[in-house]
Amino acid sequence: MTTAFYFDERCLWHTTGEHALILPVGGYVQPPAGGGHAESPESKRRLKNLMDVSGLTAQLDVQTADPVTREDMERVHPASYLDRFKEMSDAGGGNAGIYSPFGSGSFEIAALSAGLAKTAISRVMTGGAQNAYALSRPPGHHCLPEQSMGFCLLANIPIAIEAARANHGLGKVAILDWDVHHGNGTQAVYYDRADTLTISIHQEGCFPPGQGTAEETGAGAGEGANLNIPLLPGGGHQAYLDAMELLVLPAIRDFAPDLIVVASGLDANAFDPLSRMQAHSGTFRELTRMTMELAKEVCAGRVVAVHEGGYAEVVVPFCGLAVLEELSGIKTNVVDPFEEITEGQQPAEDFVRFQRERLRQQAAS
Numbered sequence: 001m002t003t004a005f006y007f008d009e010r011c012l013w014h015t016t017g018e019h020a021l022i023l024p025v026g027g028y029v030q031p032p033a034g035g036g037h038a039e040s041p042e043s044k045r046r047l048k049n050l051m052d053v054s055g056l057t058a059q060l061d062v063q064t065a066d067p068v069t070r071e072d073m074e075r076v077h078p079a080s081y082l083d084r085f086k087e088m089s090d091a092g093g094g095n096a097g098i099y100s101p102f103g104s105g106s107f108e109i110a111a112l113s114a115g116l117a118k119t120a121i122s123r124v125m126t127g128g129a130q131n132a133y134a135l136s137r138p139p140g141h142h143c144l145p146e147q148s149m150g151f152c153l154l155a156n157i158p159i160a161i162e163a164a165r166a167n168h169g170l171g172k173v174a175i176l177d178w179d180v181h182h183g184n185g186t187q188a189v190y191y192d193r194a195d196t197l198t199i200s201i202h203q204e205g206c207f208p209p210g211q212g213t214a215e216e217t218g219a220g221a222g223e224g225a226n227l228n229i230p231l232l233p234g235g236g237h238q239a240y241l242d243a244m245e246l247l248v249l250p251a252i253r254d255f256a257p258d259l260i261v262v263a264s265g266l267d268a269n270a271f272d273p274l275s276r277m278q279a280h281s282g283t284f285r286e287l288t289r290m291t292m293e294l295a296k297e298v299c300a301g302r303v304v305a306v307h308e309g310g311y312a313e314v315v316v317p318f319c320g321l322a323v324l325e326e327l328s329g330i331k332t333n334v335v336d337p338f339e340e341i342t343e344g345q346q347p348a349e350d351f352v353r354f355q356r357e358r359l360r361q362q363a364a365s
């Protein structure tokens with residue numbers, strides 16, 4: 001069976017206004033000459049372009065999708081938030097939360113972004129593809145039910161999962177969020193629910209500041225179904241593999257989900273401007289391989305990856321290509337020129353051992 005790839009050019013037309021990285025310009029924040037807001041279309045466009053020129057796109061089942069419906073959105077978001085977001089979007093743009101500016105028409109583009117995720121899950125659940133990748137933009141994992149946050153305007157993955165529960169009787173789901181920032185929005189949606197295991201591997205204390213600690217383990221019926229794995233800044237390739245071996249794989253194996261959804265942020269790479277981790281494309285390749293191997297064991301290989309963050313525009317494409325090569329089992333002849341550089345910048349063995357011991361302690365607690 002093939003790997004399905006969900007993409008729509010219109011997702012790249014979502015605009016974020018005049019910003020420098022994450023701040024609106026003004027005062028002493030000079031308008032940037034070439035760049036602008038960190039969450040630009042460029043990293044996504046370059047990933048698709050690299051897939052095209054490497055010949056990978058032609059070997060995948062490439063699809064677009066319908067936007068999610070109001071009913072789909074209301075399974076996760078209150079009507080008051082959706083009304084406010086739609087009204088601002090129709091009026092030319094604004095910000096309906098924290099660090100989440102948008103321009104005219106972004107409501108419809110966000111619905112399309114979530115629609116790519118929804119259709120990707122639907123496709124895999126109905127047996128049309130073994131696995132799938134949705135190149136969703138705007139991203140979703142910081143978006144709270146009642147407000148947007150961190151460039152995320154709709155909770156793409158929860159909307160997609162809840163649609164599959166309503167339409168296809170999808171049962172237990174494990175969400176593995178390897179975006180370098182904490183998947184706080186996804187955690188908030190599922191914090192008190194037992195049917196969804198939410199796992200976030202992230203740089204400790206990065207964004208949102210002070211959130212995503214290992215002590216946040218879920219509440220009520222959801223107690224034990226939320227796993228945060230904060231890694232020390234500077235952690236590299238081995239820290240991610242250790243987190244998988246010591247915590248992620250055992251937790252998913254125990255949970256025995258019917259589907260694994262990956263929140264595939266690619267911003268843990270060493271060049272990302274919004275984080276301080278030292279991962280590279282080989283890390284993402286290995287994370288994908290480990291996830292697929294586990295999925296074969298627990299859920300008939302069903303894996304859906306949904307794109308999240310990633311702001312090093314020239315590096316993200318190589319990380320994304322690695323994920324897609326693993327998902328599809330197709331190796332292109334692209335060699336990531338950044339991987340060797342980052343390999344030479346891995347933390348000292350003492351640091352790696354210290355981080356591993358922290359993970360061991362968390363696993364034992």
Ligand SMILES: [Zn+2]
Pocket residue numbers: 179180181265267308309310
């Ligand atoms: Zn991120």
